[in-house]
Amino acid sequence: MPGGDRADGAKRNHESSEARKPSVDDDPDEADAETRGRFTPESWADAEARYEALGTTAQSVVRETARAMAFEKAEYDDRVTGDVVETARQALFAETLAVRVADSEAFEAWREAYPGDVRIAGSDSVDRVAWHVSPPAETAVAATFQSEPDAAVGTVRRMAFNRIYRDRLSPTGDAA
Numbered sequence: 001m002p003g004g005d006r007a008d009g010a011k012r013n014h015e016s017s018e019a020r021k022p023s024v025d026d027d028p029d030e031a032d033a034e035t036r037g038r039f040t041p042e043s044w045a046d047a048e049a050r051y052e053a054l055g056t057t058a059q060s061v062v063r064e065t066a067r068a069m070a071f072e073k074a075e076y077d078d079r080v081t082g083d084v085v086e087t088a089r090q091a092l093f094a095e096t097l098a099v100r101v102a103d104s105e106a107f108e109a110w111r112e113a114y115p116g117d118v119r120i121a122g123s124d125s126v127d128r129v130a131w132h133v134s135p136p137a138e139t140a141v142a143a144t145f146q147s148e149p150d151a152a153v154g155t156v157r158r159m160a161f162n163r164i165y166r167d168r169l170s171p172t173g174d175a176a
Helices: 044-068 073-079 082-096 104-113 149-169
Strands: 006-008 034-036 099-103 117-121 128-134 139-145
Touching (some): 044 149, 082 149, 099 104
Parallel strands (some): 117 139
Antiparallel strands (some): 006 117, 034 099, 099 128, 128 139
C-alpha cells in the first residue's frame, strides 16, 4: 500500500452505471477487524440528527469544564463563545464514530471489495490500519500505524470529521 495521503480507487467503481452504494458491511472478513465506537451514519440525515442532538451535550460539557476551572461569570461570558461549544460538539461527534482496526492484510482485503473512495494517511511500512467508512459520503479514511491503536483511532476520527463531515454538519464548515 503506497504511503502518504491520497484518494484511492475513487473512480474505479463509480464509472460503471451498475456501481452500488458503499456499505459499512463491505468487510469480507469482519472477524479480522476490531470496531471501536458505535456510530456509522447510514445517511446524511442520520449524521445531521446525531450532530444536532449533541448540541446540548456540548453545552453541558463546556459549562461543567468552565465550572471546574472556576471561571467567574465575566470570564465565562467572555471566553465561552459559540465557537467553543461548536468545537466541543465536533469533538463529541468525532469521538462516537465507529473505527475499524486490523492488520494491513485485512484492510487490503476490505479495500479491494469497497467500491468507494479511500483516503489513507501514513506509511506503507507498518503493519496495522485504522479506518472509518462513511456510507452517505461513499468514502472512507484510514491511518496506518505500528503500535499505538488509540492514537490511530483518534487520528482517523479527526480525519473523518474534517474531511467527510465538517462541511456538511458544521454551521460554517470552518474549523472552530
